[in-house]
Amino acid sequence: MYLRNCWYIAGLSGEVTNEPVGKIFLGEPVVLFRTSDGTVAALEDRCCHRHLPLSLGKVSNGHLQCGYHGLEFDVSGACVSVPGQSRVPPGAAVRRYPVVEMYDWLWIWMGDPDAADQGLIPDVFWRDDPGWVATGEYWAVACAYDLLIDIQLDNTHAPFVHPDTLGSSAITDTAPRVERTDRTVSAGRWMMDVVPSPTFARASGTEENVDRWLLWEFTPPSLCAFDIGCAIAGSGAETGDRSQGVTLHTAHFVTPETETSCHYFWSVGRNYNTDDIAVTGAMHTEFKSIFSEDVEIVEAQQKSLDNTSVWQPIDVNADAPVLQARQLLKNFISAETDA
Ligand code: FES
Numbered sequence: 001m002y003l004r005n006c007w008y009i010a011g012l013s014g015e016v017t018n019e020p021v022g023k024i025f026l027g028e029p030v031v032l033f034r035t036s037d038g039t040v041a042a043l044e045d046r047c048c049h050r051h052l053p054l055s056l057g058k059v060s061n062g063h064l065q066c067g068y069h070g071l072e073f074d075v076s077g078a079c080v081s082v083p084g085q086s087r088v089p090p091g092a093a094v095r096r097y098p099v100v101e102m103y104d105w106l107w108i109w110m111g112d113p114d115a116a117d118q119g120l121i122p123d124v125f126w127r128d129d130p131g132w133v134a135t136g137e138y139w140a141v142a143c144a145y146d147l148l149i150d151i152q153l154d155n156t157h158a159p160f161v162h163p164d165t166l167g168s169s170a171i172t173d174t175a176p177r178v179e180r181t182d183r184t185v186s187a188g189r190w191m192m193d194v195v196p197s198p199t200f201a202r203a204s205g206t207e208e209n210v211d212r213w214l215l216w217e218f219t220p221p222s223l224c225a226f227d228i229g230c231a232i233a234g235s236g237a238e239t240g241d242r243s244q245g246v247t248l249h250t251a252h253f254v255t256p257e258t259e260t261s262c263h264y265f266w267s268v269g270r271n272y273n274t275d276d277i278a279v280t281g282a283m284h285t286e287f288k289s290i291f292s293e294d295v296e297i298v299e300a301q302q303k304s305l306d307n308t309s310v311w312q313p314i315d316v317n318a319d320a321p322v323l324q325a326r327q328l329l330k331n332f333i334s335a336e337t338d339a
């Protein structure tokens with residue numbers, strides 16, 4: 001069961017052109033295409049005539065034309081033309097999904113189109129703020145989407161999965177402060193006067209002790225946004241003065257594909273040395289390596305679950321924030337189902 005009345009990322013803005021592209025979201029086939037005026041549309045990827053995927057067709061005169069018998073559909077999903085006849089049969093249409101382009105991503109609303117609210121797209125200002133430089137990638141990942149959410153929100157894996165980059169015993173030694181609102185779960189760790197992890201020693205250019213922060217916010221269905229960084233120990237970062245340190249934002253947005261696969265959009269941004277292309281390249285390489293370590297874990301976990309008849313995990317204290325996030329998502333889904 002998935003949350004439907006919410007935004008998921010469908011793809012990168014630049015990947016959708018006038019060549020239709022077929023994808024699976026929440027187990028449903030969707031075709032994305034761009035008309036000549038630049039509008040991006042998302043329709044059910046299944047022709048209402050004989051069910052050929054519409055992604056095998058082409059865009060013509062602002063319409064998507066099926067590649068089998070040439071029925072044409074407008075961006076609302078309505079069939080507007082049938083070759084060889086003047087009349088369009090009543091009910092000839094495919095489902096439409098609202099799409100919005102923001103932050104260089106395409107956001108799709110898989111639920112009731114009339115309920116689509118652009119204001120619910122999370123704030124990822126650093127993706128297009130001129131004071132920030134952002135980079136990122138899309139990966140197809142072979143695991144259930146909630147496993148990929150879990151690993152992002154479970155920070156205690158860092159010393160074991162990322163020992164050469166983000167890992168530090170300071171994370172496991174510091175309990176997070178967890179807060180919950182009706183729309184989000186957030187957790188924050190402030191690790192004071194600690195040795196910087198390798199990534200932060202490189203980013204800040206110091207081996208001296210730092211005050212390090214690791215703050216995240218989870219917004220259902222699958223949006224994990226991080227504010228991470230470190231500053232010279234005792235320089236006041238925790239009370240708001242980050243001038244003696246470095247701040248990075250990362251985002252992990254996951255869209256379910258099937259029960260055991262998902263679309264993973266990650267991004268990282270920084271507001272220091274923004275003109276230095278070499279720093280951008282190094283940041284990209286470093287975080288790509290870190291996030292690929294996560295993917296290795298969750299894909300192996302999925303394979304293990306595939307061979308497990310009953311999912312009976314044992315919980316430990318450190319699981320509390322992740323369990324709260326899972327519960328919030330479950331509540332959202334139950335509320336939607338009840339409604
Ligand atoms: S299957 Fe699409 S036009 Fe016939």
Ligand SMILES: [Fe+2]
Nearest residue numbers: 151161290294
């Ligand atoms: Fe990780």
